[in-house]
Amino acid sequence: MQCPRTSHPLKPVKVGGIKVYISEHSGGVFFDNQVLSNFTNPSELRAEVLAKHLRQFSAPLGDESARVKCPKCPDIVMMRRYFSPLRVVEIDECPGCGGIWLDTGELDTLHENHLSAKEREMLRIKMLEEHQAFHIDSPRRYKLSEQDGRSNLEKVFAIAADVISD
Ligand SMILES: [Zn+2]
Incomplete structure (x- = not known):
């Protein structure tokens, strides 16, 4: 799988026993269907560790509003939607596999609004x-x-x- 922003390979990493795919170039992260819910509560160690780990990588994304393709389903363009009814954090979700892509800093924003x-x-x-x-x-x-x-x-x-x- 490739980083949808920079095309660098995504690195599978296990955080608290749960696998996520990290772009060590852009600082983005891909979650398989339903996996993000394990990382949304900032008071859980697993979520804190992942957010901290991602903070060390960040590259300019270029046009952030550009639609990204799902790392798992290269033909499918991900849909931009609000994470919750609070309408603060936007995430990219794949209509095909249900995977979710977060750009650099988005996990932090999600935690701030948890x-x-x-x-x-x-x-x-x-x-x-x-x-x-x-x-x-x-x-x-x-x-x-x-x-x-x-x-x-x-x-x-x-x-x-x-x-x-x-
Ligand atoms: Zn997909």
Whole structure:
């Protein structure tokens, strides 16, 4: 496998017993499908060791916005997506094999924005509440305005009735 940025060979390295593929040229790293989740929690030694190891390599990437091809599936262009609903860290994911490529510094950024399990759950509940509120709110608001309309109409009739009775 080659570094998708510099085409240098990726070096398979075992970190805490889990294999990742490192570009000792660009400081990027490739994770097989589902493997990244083992390295996202900065309080875990494995994640800390990998991030520290990657920091010693970094080469100018050139155009960072350029799409990269999956090191594992050379014909597939990786998709840029947000790592989490927080929309802070962008990662490259292969739609073919589910592998993930992180450029130099991206693992650090991911760690800086890491949420604990509790924070994640709170965010999930908050988003769920906002989502539900949106759906519950609109029919209720519609009903309210309907009632307002009726009561306004009733007022008009009441006034009209007064006018007529006078
Ligand atoms: Zn792939």
